Amino acid sequence: MTQVKRLLSAILSVLILLSISGCWNYTEVEEISIVAGVAIDKEQSSGKILLTAETIDTSGGGGGGDNQASSTISSLAGDTMFDIVRSMITMTGNKLFWSHAKIIIISEEVAKEGVLRVIDWYSRDTETRSDVHMFITKEKRARDILNLNKTKNTILSFELDEMMQHEKYVSTAPVSDIWDFFDKLESPGQHSIAPLVYINERDNRKTERISGCAIFEKDKMVGTLIGEETKYMLFVNNKIKGGILPVNDKKGKPAYSLEIFSNKTKIKPVWVNGKLKIQISTETKTGLDEVMTPNGFPDFEKKKEIEELAEQQMQNNMLAVIHKVQKKYKSDIFGFGANVHMNMPKKWNNMEKDWDKIFPELQVVVEPKVIIETSAKTTRSIKSGD
Amino acid sequence: MNKEIVPAGNYISMIILFVFGSSLIMGVTGKSGGSSWIALLLALGLVVPFLMIYARLSVLFPGKDLFDILVAVFGKIGGKILSCLYIWYALHLGSLVLRNFGEFCRTVALTETPMIVPMLFVGLLGISAVKAGIEVMGRTARLLLVFSIFVIIIVQILALPLFNFDFLRPVLDPGWVPILNDTFGAFTFPFAETVLFLGTFRALPEKGSGYKILLSGLLIAGALITFISVRNLLVLGPNALTSLYFPSYVAVSRINVGDFLTRIEGSSAIVFCTSLFIKVSICLYVASTGMSKVFNLKSYRSVVLQMGLIMVYMSDFIFKDIFEMQHFAFETYRYYALPFQVIIPLILWIGAELVIRKKGNRKQKSS
Structure with a gap:
């Protein structure tokens, strides 16, 4: 009897061994x-x-060794x-x-x-x-x-x-x-x-x-x-993690590059005079990494001016992109609607159905803030010697 | 008479894993979306008084389990009829849970393996565990719980970068009706399913420990389930959440740590397997004990294998497909489970108080 039992358990173990190796559906x-x-x-x-x-x-690849x-x-x-x-x-x-x-x-x-x-x-x-x-x-x-x-x-x-x-x-x-x-x-x-x-x-x-x-x-x-517009759209969407912010000088010529370290965008819907208004504020921390003109950055006092230039241009570019999307495509890719839903759930219930019509007419305000934290290795722009 | 006693810690572990059971992978709430955590907390609060009732029964009848109490309160015939109902409930619940596991395997893991195979293996494991006795199950649960909680916490930490807290706003977005609906759903599945532990009260360590064990087990499990539901919500968002059969699995599959630690969804399946194993074992244990009580068998162990195989086979034919399973779990089950979880225990409790009082009076008179 014990021998039969032993034999049976031996057979069983072998069978289990076969099935637990995981080769059932094995694919090379x-x-x-x-x-x-x-x-x-x-x-x-x-x-x-x-x-x-x-x-x-x-x-x-076979031969050659270069795989x-x-x-x-x-x-x-x-x-x-x-x-x-x-x-x-x-x-x-x-x-x-x-x-x-x-x-x-x-x-x-x-x-x-x-x-x-x-x-x-x-x-x-x-x-x-x-x-x-x-x-x-x-x-x-x-x-x-x-x-x-x-x-x-x-x-x-x-x-x-x-x-x-x-x-x-x-x-x-x-x-x-x-x-x-x-x-x-x-x-x-x-x-x-x-x-x-x-x-x-x-x-x-x-x-x-x-x-x-x-x-x-x-x-x-x-x-x-296009790529440039996409960058400013990403600014609105708070998806910017890096990249370069080119800044023109007062004459409109490309003069500076700001490297973006971090960016934080806040979208706030407000109700003004019975109309919805979207307030966007951004805070961008950057480093001045390129000055293309000899007098562009004589000393750190110029920093304020560059920041203001950058803010001005960012505001224009962001508004341009928002207006383009509002007027031309009428598609709320910025998630303004979702934001209204989040912050004013009751008002949103009334607007949800007509949102496609409301969105193109929305009033949007942009307040960018650019902070230059460093100017990389050099303290001023390169002077051309006389 | 071999009296098996499960220490409090092991008992709590069993309850936690039992509540995890299939709810962890199936998700608990359906329609309330971003406010599901409110529904869960409400359900948790709602279940506490019922736990008190269950625990009170253990105080009134120390050392007895559900089936003894039923007979003691409703008489031999009435008690046995109700016992049969509870045997069915335990058996059916075990099948449902096994089926959840089967569908899970067929959908995501072993798409080409027949569903009965994984179900059969878990079923056989459950049979051997129940045969070994509830003490062994308690010790197993203790070990598996440590492991499960470890995995849950690790996954939770890894999922942190994916959290989008905007999904929580606005609070109460879907309105109160779906939230209360989900509260009801979460109450019946999984929280109030702990009613089955009435069938294991024979193994409670000491008189009056029922309160502590049931409450702490359920509160820990409830907290963890809320934790996990909120994680799923924050990772997946309320919209996607409602479209998925197995939200936890998908939420974990989104984890990507530096393109290096990816595809760890298997870990969520492991937690599912361990908790499911305990849940099936408890169901089987309760069904077998009930069977032995109704037919006056010497030991429940003689019917475990049969009941277990019935359970496995029933889980195979109980639903036609995953749609039926989903519909039953989230629409029908809540009404079906209500008598077992609320109505009968309530009547039982009132009856029990009366019976005890009568006995007390008689004792006073005779003395």
């Missing part, structure tokens, strides 16, 4: 295609969605995103693996028709992660950007991802992932933005470049802002 890395990024176009002839995926080559990463591009058209994604197996031979995907590029054409139908799958499915960056491109075909990898021999999606990570030193494009996009889409009194990417061509050398942003109303793109 060569058997999956790791997606780095995708581009979404509309196929001209049929009007279907055209998905282009950049997958990392896992076969390995240059490379990638493959494959495109397929279909009716729904998931349908295309699964059908990709017929081209790549492997199931696509999405956990490492970093970017989605959407062409302007698709974005204008509404992005929800192409990215809902991305936020819903469990294979994908919602922390990918979403770009809009004004190039004719979004896949052209991924196709740059042929000339550059790199993984383009990862490059774009790196650019996004260092975007905080430039602040000319919003940093957001599709999670933020959906969050803004669902919040009342707020519309989404997405960074723009385009191909920069000079002397026949093409590179990708991120600058500016696309403006959405609900999930449809309604317009764009």
Whole structure:
């Protein structure tokens, strides 16, 4: 009896050993295609969605020792995103693996028709992660950007991802992932933005470049802002973490560069004479890092003057961007509505329905404050010796 | 007669993990959005008087559990009928929790594994735990609780940079109706589910300790659940929160510390597994004890395996799909659970006071 028991338990242990090693659904890395990024176009002839995926080559460089990463591009058209994604197996031979995907590029054409139908799958499915960056491109075909990898021999999606990570030193494009996009889409009194990417061509050398942003109303793109405008829009949105603030001298010539150390923006809705007014105040701490004229900064007493110049120009630029968005695009990307909702919930209930009409007529006041904290290594501008 | 006693600390750990159970991963409140913390605190306040009632029962009938009390108060037949109802409730609750786990696995973790497999394994684990006895369960809970709280605190700290306190404003944005609605929901699931601990009162350490144990267990669990709900809210925002089946899981998946520490959502699943294991075990324990009491068995251990397997199988066929589960958990369950959590205990308590008083009078007369 004990022998039978022993035998049984021995067999059982061996069986358990087999099943707990976790090899049931084991997949070798060569058997999956790791997606780095995708581009979404509309196929001209049929009007279907055209998905282009950049997958990392896992076969390995082999010889040479220089382990240059490379990638493959494959495109397929279909009716729904998931349908295309699964059908990709017929081209790549492997199931696509999405956990490492970093970017989605959407062409302007698709974005204008509404992005929800192409990215809902991305936020819903469990294979994908919602922390990918979403770009809009004004190039004719979004896949052209991924196709740059042929000339550059790199993984383009990862490059774009790196650019996004260092975007905080430039602040000319919003940093957001599709999670933020959906969050803004669902919040009342707020519309989404997405960074723009385009191909920069000079002397026949093409590179990708991120600058500016696309403006959405609900999930449809309604317009764009260029990089410079985007910077001041980010000032309003309190999303500035760094970057350079160029300042002109009194004659309007570029003369100074202020490096932004930190910025704090406060938006306050107030009720004046039965009308809503938005008060924006910013406090920007900067360092004077470039003086382009000999007499631009003779000594520290000039500091006050430069600060005032910077404040004046910031005010003009911010108001210009706000007015442009108000009049031209009529889309509340600054979240003024959400702010009113937060601070005056009762008044907001009356306004929520008409907010799209109220927003373009809103009176906005901007009060920037620029503080120069240092002037880097030198105490004054360089004098030209006589 | 082997009398098992669980020390107070272990008992509290069991209660905390029991309350965590599936509520931690499913989220507790639905419609109140940015004001869900108010609903949670209200529910917590609401459940305290009922806990006093449960604890009072343990004082009136020291050393007895729910099924003994039912028989003592309502007589043999009435008591046994009500006992059957509670056996059903315990068994069904265990199935629901197992199903939550099954759906969770199918949705996010093991998408290609049949749902019954993870449920069966947790069920078997529960069976072996219940067979080992409630003392062992208490000690296990103590150990697992330390681990769970450690993970919860670490995740909480890592999530700090994602907090957006604007999501809390304006206070009372959805109005009182959804908040009270959620209060009711959070009261029945998970707080007042502690009624099942009536079935384990035989193992209470000493007379009168019920108050301290139940209250401290529930308050700690309630505080932690509020903590976690507020974290989910601050990370995800009220809009996204309502659209997710498993908000905790998604909230933790947003954590990204310097592009280095990412994808730690597995940790939230671990806390879920540990607390779920305790909850299933308690349900199974109560159902088995009830069974042994109703049929006058020598020991509850002889029915544990059968009950456990029924529980696992029931969890497989109880809902058709995740939509039904979600609907039942957040819409139907609150009404279904009300008699077990509020009505019967109330009647039981009043009846118990009367019975004890009568006994007391008789004693006085005879002496």
